[in-house]
Amino acid sequence: MALYSEKVMDHFKNPRNVGIIENADGIGEVGNPVCGDIMKIYLKIDNGIIKDVKFETFGCGSAIASSSMATEMIKGKTVEEALLLTNKAVTEALDGLPAHKIHCSVLAEEAIKSAVKDYYDKNNVAYDNSIFKGLDNATACHRH
Ligand code: FES
Numbered sequence: 001m002a003l004y005s006e007k008v009m010d011h012f013k014n015p016r017n018v019g020i021i022e023n024a025d026g027i028g029e030v031g032n033p034v035c036g037d038i039m040k041i042y043l044k045i046d047n048g049i050i051k052d053v054k055f056e057t058f059g060c061g062s063a064i065a066s067s068s069m070a071t072e073m074i075k076g077k078t079v080e081e082a083l084l085l086t087n088k089a090v091t092e093a094l095d096g097l098p099a100h101k102i103h104c105s106v107l108a109e110e111a112i113k114s115a116v117k118d119y120y121d122k123n124n125v126a127y128d129n130s131i132f133k134g135l136d137n138a139t140a141c142h143r144h
Pocket of ligand 1: 032035036037059060061062063101103104107
């Protein structure tokens with residue numbers, strides 16, 4: 001089996017939703033201190049719906065493919081639905097990632113959560129802190 005699925009290669013070569021959103025309603029940025037990769041997510045939110053989402057990823061191919069897929073998966077969804085997106089769902093949608101690349105998909109999940117948290121904070125939305133528990137741990141890299 002090839003190391004990377006066709007979907008991973010497709011999203012790596014033709015990433016969707018690359019860029020920035022001016023006046024974004026929420027911006028999230030997370031990084032992995034071990035590999036040094038950084039992911040930034042911009043959300044445009046209207047009435048609780050994610051109308052637009054863009055990303056900038058300074059990282060490996062798997063991180064780019066994960067960001068691309070994750071942005072596609074949350075576009076048009078509610079903010080609450082976006083919070084439920086797991087790195088596992090992103091990995092499955094990509095038809096899998098090699099084990100040592102799973103942490104790259106974690107960056108996508110956490111970047112989205114971080115952007116939603118920013119949106120909540122800016123709009124004084126009350127939330128249970130435990131939703132964002134582990135956001136800082138997300139930067140821990142399990143690569144050896
Ligand atoms: Fe760092 Fe993929 S995100 S190696």
